[in-house]
Amino acid sequence: MPYDVVVAGLGAMGSAAAYQLATAGVSVLGLDPYQPPHTRGSTHGDTRITRVAVGEGPEYVPLVRRSHEIWRELEDRTGAEILSQCGGLVMAPPQASFAMHGSGSFLERTVAAAEAFDIEHERLGTAELAARFPQFALAGDEQGCYEPGAGFVRPESAVEAQLRLARERGATLAFGERVVGYDDHGTHVTVRTTNQTVEASALVVTTGPWVSELVPELASVVRILRQVLFWFDLRDPSSYPGLRDSPVYIWSPGSDLSEVIYGFPMVDGPDGGAKVAREQYPGQPLRHRPAAVHAERHRGLSLLRPRVQALRGHRRVPGPARDPGPQRHRSLPVRARRRLRPLESVVTAHEAMDRSLTLNA
Numbered sequence: 001m002p003y004d005v006v007v008a009g010l011g012a013m014g015s016a017a018a019y020q021l022a023t024a025g026v027s028v029l030g031l032d033p034y035q036p037p038h039t040r041g042s043t044h045g046d047t048r049i050t051r052v053a054v055g056e057g058p059e060y061v062p063l064v065r066r067s068h069e070i071w072r073e074l075e076d077r078t079g080a081e082i083l084s085q086c087g088g089l090v091m092a093p094p095q096a097s098f099a100m101h102g103s104g105s106f107l108e109r110t111v112a113a114a115e116a117f118d119i120e121h122e123r124l125g126t127a128e129l130a131a132r133f134p135q136f137a138l139a140g141d142e143q144g145c146y147e148p149g150a151g152f153v154r155p156e157s158a159v160e161a162q163l164r165l166a167r168e169r170g171a172t173l174a175f176g177e178r179v180v181g182y183d184d185h186g187t188h189v190t191v192r193t194t195n196q197t198v199e200a201s202a203l204v205v206t207t208g209p210w211v212s213e214l215v216p217e218l219a220s221v222v223r224i225l226r227q228v229l230f231w232f233d234l235r236d237p238s239s240y241p242g243l244r245d246s247p248v249y250i251w252s253p254g255s256d257l258s259e260v261i262y263g264f265p266m267v268d269g270p271d272g273g274a275k276v277a278r279e280q281y282p283g284q285p286l287r288h289r290p291a292a293v294h295a296e297r298h299r300g301l302s303l304l305r306p307r308v309q310a311l312r313g314h315r316r317v318p319g320p321a322r323d324p325g326p327q328r329h330r331s332l333p334v335r336a337r338r339r340l341r342p343l344e345s346v347v348t349a350h351e352a353m354d355r356s357l358t359l360n361a
């Protein structure tokens with residue numbers, strides 16, 4: 001058999017699989033219809049939050065710990081900048097159930113994971129939070145958990161580095177080639193692509209939001225959601241140092257899950273924009289229909305605006321410029337990160353469209 005393993009899809013998951021398999025001496029064929037890292041899937045947008053004290057569940061802690069080791073190995077081997085441990089904050093009011101990414105209070109589960117795994121962290125009361133992190137204007141009586149070892153990963157660099165090393169270690173990577181189907185024979189698998197039919201001992205399907213196309217039985221538990229990211233320019237340049245040196249954050253101003261936002265330090269200089277986002281949940285449209293996109297932008301902006309104004313050092317923006325109206329939103333390109341001028345608009349936002357999936361199970 002020409003290959004031990006075919007990896008279908010070379011985003012975050014597939015590039016890692018191809019790299020680890022090639023490192024283990026396994027012969028790998030990696031396939032992707034595009035050229036990763038690209039902007040069509042889930043793995044782009046400059047930064048991704050990483051925390052060791054993961055409120056999503058203690059079972060993830062060893063995986064995140066190992067991932068941090070791997071990011072550092074990759075940096076040593078390629079010279080790429082992948083992991084920045086700038087610290088991370090989870091903030092929520094004490095009474096908030098804030099059941100993000102699972103059940104129970106996300107803040108409490110974060111603290112529990114930190115305690116259970118002896119992860120360096122600090123619990124912060126409202127006054128301490130406000131004093132230590134004046135760049136954030138708290139909505140009320142939020143409390144926090146600060147983890148100094150948290151931070152962000154550069155997803156495009158991580159994919160690039162893993163694919164480069166996978167190739168150096170013998171993997172065959174074919175871009176512009178889509179897996180269209182497979183037959184599982186028990187002992188081996190026949191994989192059909194847009195260019196060829198190959199036999200392998202195993203197929204790894206890491207096609208992210210496209211997973212149900214190849215594995216239809218997953219269609220009932222996978223839902224694809226559009227995720228929109230915003231990069232805000234600074235109205236007051238003097239707020240830049242505070243935002244540059246900021247931790248990453250996940251912030252629930254109340255108990256309503258749909259109001260949770262997350263953000264990053266300004267990693268690309270004073271003109272690079274402050275990246276802030278919220279999560280889209282089931283029930284919101286995926287299709288890029290103008291009316292749906294427009295409505296979604298408005299929802300996102302009305303939620304982000306008060307917090308982002310806070311990020312701007314509490315400066316209020318004069319009336320008319322605060323809401324430039326739908327035309328301006330509509331005129332925004334929506335594919336990748338964009339600059340929008342002039343700065344007098346509060347919607348100095350760049351948007352990136354992403355596809356993401358959630359498991360309903």
Ligand SMILES: Cc1cc2nc3c(=O)[nH]c(=O)nc-3n(C[C@H](O)[C@H](O)[C@H](O)COP(=O)(O)OP(=O)(O)OC[C@H]3O[C@@H](n4cnc5c(N)ncnc54)[C@H](O)[C@@H]3O)c2cc1C
Binds near residue numbers: 036042044208
């Ligand atoms: C906006 C946004 C913000 C996020 N923030 C965070 C965060 O802060 N922290 C965090 O930990 N996680 C975060 N995530 C989640 C994380 O980014 C994803 O879990 C991860 O990128 C998923 O990678 P993937 O490889 O599964 O999917 P993808 O990156 O989408 O890769 C799938 C690949 O499969 C390819 N493909 C599709 N069909 C086929 C086919 N038939 N044959 C071959 N190849 C195919 C695609 O071209 C693509 O390259 C975020 C996700 C989004 C969208």
